[in-house]
Amino acid sequence: MTIQKVIIMLALLTLFTTTPKANAVDSPWPEIRKQRINKLLPNALKAAKVDAWLIVCRENNNDPLAEHIGCENAGSPAAYLFYFNKGAFHSVAYSPSSEAKALDELNIHEKVISVPRSVSALKYAAEFIKKQPFERVAINISDLNAQADGLSHSQYKQLANLLGAKQTAKLVSSEEVVYQWLSIKLPAEVEIMKEAAMLSATWQIEAYKTIIPGKTTDADVAKFLKAKMKARGVTDAWAADQNPNVNSGPDRGHSHSTNKVIMPGDVIQIDFGVKLYNRWVSDIQRFAYVLKEGETSAPANIQQYWINARDSGFAAFNAMKPGVRGIDVDQAQTVLMNKYNSEPVPWSTGHPVGYVAHDTGPNLGGSRSAQVRPAAHRKLKEGMVFAFDGFFSWPLNNTEFKTISVEEMAVITKNGAEYLIPPQQNLILVGNN
16 A cells, blocks of 8 residues: 555544544535535436426325435425526425425525415426426436335326326426436535545454454454444444345355354455445445464465456456446456456446445446346446445355455546545455464
């Protein structure tokens, strides 16, 4: 590791050891949300070629994007409309009168219109839409993206009835709007994700130091990491039962940590992520080898497997830049995997990460699969953040395999990709105690 990388790591360590707990009430989300609506959403509407975007919110079964637009506290149904008028971007919330004042005080939207509780807020929105020269109005219905599929069937029927056949024909899926909006992260968001990534990586290294070969189980390591999360006040980046995934045995894919005892000669995987401010997540994997009696380094074959995986990850990283398709990033790694004679790996090279571990954006996969996801043909853009793996897989026996999938995080800049934290350069060694 270079001196420059050490300095960066020390600076980030100082940051997250001196900042408040990540679930504190002084979350940066309210201000970031405003910036995302005002700076990024207009571009998303233009890129999706829609004139307006309508979101319906309600209590208990709310839209997946409710917190992104400020309607997370909706009680009675409310309607939120983002649109262009004479080239200018506007946002208006049609809110029940009992909630309108509090919503207006948040200063998220240009206008909050108070709707009598006896009247449907959606009716107000529909009447406004019918008076506008909109040609395409996006609503949250999608076959491919759950984040863009928040409008229920009953809400759609109500909207269609209020709009009439002519206006209903102008309704389109918001899938492209949501894609263009969520896939880009603001610099302030990237900084928070750097902190999340550093926490994940640092705690994994600490966890490896607690292992006593022949005694410690995978589940014990997972419990150590859960305790670190609790003490810090952060939550899980994905399903709690599978975070962290600690595996010292054959490949198990996305899974929970078991009571397998960690033994000398094992290669250990930790797949781990944390969520900061109940909003932004990390997804980092670190790998270790458990030394056998008399060993001071990993055997030559294991060391080579590690180098193969690490370098394959570097190849993917070097291919990541604006304008490159996700499938092309995957192919850059596949070339090295084939060169090194890796066993087949079923997973994509990488995926967007941000508000969830598998976020909206280009899929870095497809070159090793007969079926290519549409998102793999999407192009990378500045501001996108990815978690991506460096792969190498080898057989343990006739039916079981072990895969090194060292996972890093990177943000796309105008000049290429930039690691969020220094990548793992060397296989971690767990010594006999």
